[in-house]
Amino acid sequence: MADPADTIYVGGDIVTMDRAAPAVQALAVRGGRITAVGDRADVVAAQQGPATEIVDLGGATLLPGFVDPHSHYINALSVANQVNVFAPPAGPGADVPAIVAALRGFRDSHPIPPGDMLVAYGYDDTMMPGGRTLSKDDLDADFPDMPVLVGHVSMHGAVLNSAALRTFGISAETQTPPGGVIVRKEGSNDPDGLVMETAFLPIFAAMPKPTPAQEVEWSRAGQMLYAAAGITTAHEGASHAADIALMQRAAAGGASLIDVVAYPFILDLDEILSANPPETFGRYVDRVKLGGVKVTLDGSPQGRTAYFTTPYLLEGPDGQRNWCGELPFTQDTVNGWFKQVYDLGLPLDIHANGDAAIDVALTAHEFAAAEDLGRDRLTVMVHSQFVRRDQLARYVEYRIIPSFFTEHTFYFGDAHVQLRGKEQADFLSPMRAAIDLGLRPTNHTDFVVTPLDQMFLVWTAVNRISRGGEVIGADQRVTPWEALESITINAAAQYREGDRKGSLEAGKLADLVVLDANPLTVDPMAIKDIAVLETIKEGETVYKA
Template identity: 55%
Template sequence: MYITLKKSLLLLLSVVLLGSCKDVKKEEKTKNSATVYFGGDIITMEGDSPQYAEAVVVNEGKITFVGASEEAMRVAGEGHKMIDLEGKTLLPGFLDPHSHFINSLGMSSQANCSPSPVGEGNDVAGIVKALTDLKKEKNIPDGQLIMGYGYDDSVMPDGKLLNRDDLDKAFPNNPVMVLHVSLHGAVLNSKAMEEYGVSDKTETPEGGVIVRKPGTNEPYGLIMETAFLPIFSKLPKPSEAELLAQLKDGQMIYAEAGVTTAHEGLSHFEDVEILQKGADKNAFFIDVVSYPFITELDTLLQKYNANDFGKYDNRFKLGGIKITIDGSPQGRTALFTTPYLTGGPGGEKDWVGEPTFSQDEVNQMLKSIYDKGLQSTFHANGDGAIDMCIKAHEFASGDNPTKERRTVIIHSQFVRNDQLDKYVEYKLIPSLYTEHTFFFADAHIKNRGLEQASSISPMKTAIEKGLKPTNHTDFNVVPIDQMMVVWSAVNRISRAGEVIGANERVTPYQALQAITTNAAYQYFEEDSKGSLAEGKLADLVILDSNPLKVDPLKIKDIKVLETIKEGKTIFKR
């Protein structure tokens, strides 16, 4: 009887506990998850002039209210969480209009050979030191490739450029490759040249550059553009496991800058596969948009359908297809309609640069993209390259060139006024690069003259014509630093402290639009990102100061305090 009574009591207790647990779970499920942000400058980025709100309500990853504090409390309901900004500034999360996200994955294993203020590669000695430090830090054995990034030949003192002999002397037992700041080429030492099949018998391909040792046919300095592509394709690839492990570090570089949507600006098929595997493993905490290179299109479509483009899969999506038309103006490989003042990178006379592909090839490439209903992004710096983009658009679009396709001409550095008029007519989007006014202005003045250099990335003119320009870093050409992007568009000041094109300066608000609302439009995501509005994703960034209120010269000193993706903090300083 005792046993029977004990069993009955235990059964009764189990029923009570089970019911209690169910009640707790029910209570947890119905617990209010709304958060109210208040107490600071909340800039909504709605409209073409600054609009402020007292409060923003976030619930289940989306914005549910933007407006007065009293109404926000009512909308949030009982038990909501309160976050006092304490005078800080809240903005929509920044969208990166153009960079190379895939490069962020391997940066920790490469030497920073950039000149100041990014690195210490101001001369050959500084570059060698950065490479030597990496070799020691990573304990790189003899025979293994040593890589650096950020080499900028345009700032080397007294015209002393990095060459093969410098690298041979410092690293006799390792292949060494130092990537040019444009990411369009590199300087190799003798062991690297041997490993990648470059010799005095290597011919310079059309659209390529191989700097030779004076008086010989021996490759000596920069190898760029189409001449570099075979080398790039042979670079050692990290294992899938290594790359997936690097995804977190790569995303954190962006998150620390307040970026909640990142751009992968020229993806090879292997890159797409890695990113897709990352998505399959739920490895993304920011959104990443990939633009595979045109030469990969046929291979890509064997696995991915055209209908797969433009749709996120665990925060990764294929955005469109990339076509590269020319190189970089600082590397003297951009295509112009008039000659460089300094000749070509290999000493060529009357040098205007060369296109990566012929006009006929570009026409057919773009037509294949348009025929599949896909978005296209061009890489075009010089006005000659931009002419090719416009002609290709006219060819590929048939009898409907004014249809809204949101074709993006990335960089558009030396775009002419008449070309901007065509952008307006054909609804083309310029993704500008105002940081060149700081990092590369001296090179542009030397290569192109002060007048043309002063008109690079003409953001104010583009806005006045009715365009929605975006503005980018081209990371890892320069660091992901969105406040530096804004600062450069507002001030246009060079390394030397000179103003480069004062008439193209824009307001801080216009500069912010280029990395919020305009960038969302570029991605066809204006309904879900780019501003603080009801129904949009709760992608937010908190800054320590208001870019619209500080001294314009101090905008670059503003710090990102917190980055929030769909209501969840992904970075906090």
């Protein structure tokens, strides 16, 4: 035997995510690639050599490593130094006192140098009992001098205390920019603490970054969060120029445990292109590649900043009546962005939650792609949460990939029923409708909007049960196989990497995940309880429980 396998996996369920051969008994790996899949006796006979390791899965399940269609990897670098204030069960933030207590506890157990900022993530105002939301006054009582920033669960804003507002130069005299939100105290111009959308962008860009000495360490720690969830390809969903440079420096310094695909933010694109010309996109260097360009058109439905054609059933975030959200940019501006990206020949990821934002995106596509509306450009409508059926039909015509966010059915489904009504909430992230039209949707966590937990993500797509126990759109449930496709083979195709990732086939990368149960055979309600035992990147274990 000229080239025996390094490793052969046997003794468990091997789910290939290849519809032609969905389950096999053995899988062989050599040099970081899969060399054979099939019957145990055949693979062992053909691939085993004197040094081949036979790995007995012991009844565990082997799948392709999960491919993350959309999250915010750059935030993972700092999460270890931030406070989790997600609402239960993902965190302790059940109400305002609980959030403040979590901040106090972190401050008391993690010495913070004078002048440094205390940062939290996951604040969900829709879960606050009685509508009693967090304000700067709540934070000032315990943190009169230390700047505190509590990130909104949408990642499109934050609540700042007075010291943080001063740090970022926001006061009663600050004008609210178009498409932005600066909530004011009733009867005055004094900021109440919540800053969102375009008003938040300069704050987000100025957030503390790791020092050069910390970049590799923080990057490896961030990638381990992904690896622990079984993810072998991570997504960075709105990269500023400094983020791109940091990721490339850290990768060159040896930080890359898994692959990372980054999408430069449109407002930083010219600066990024000066160091990364278009022809460098789509190629990994030290396991980091620039995948395309990101355009953000609206906010979040739970934050009441998503852009709709009909009003919310409740007032806007700053008390606006008949509030539909708003477009931060003109249609002409968006048209120009799409044309710039398409003319460069680069893929485009579009953040659009509300149906009006999706209308804007489709109009811009029609403008920029007029010569051939249906050419495969790898255009992805990220979230597409409140897409209409007529818009889905145009996705098919224009070859637009929907990347859904079914975790909203659990985390925010009850809020969406209140904000948008039951009928519209039931068509939230409509994976069933998309698949039935012939689309190949992906599905994502949008981390840190929701935790990195791919089995919980699959559970939400299969069950669509809200935090309150209500079913959100029973007719949009998908099968466990289809839910897994959305984070394996479909997600690999979204990056034009279906020839090397997303299924267990000979010749593809040995990117693997081992689970303690098979999502295809357990009770659908138990999928969320499945644990990741091991994550393998190109034949090397990067995480083991």
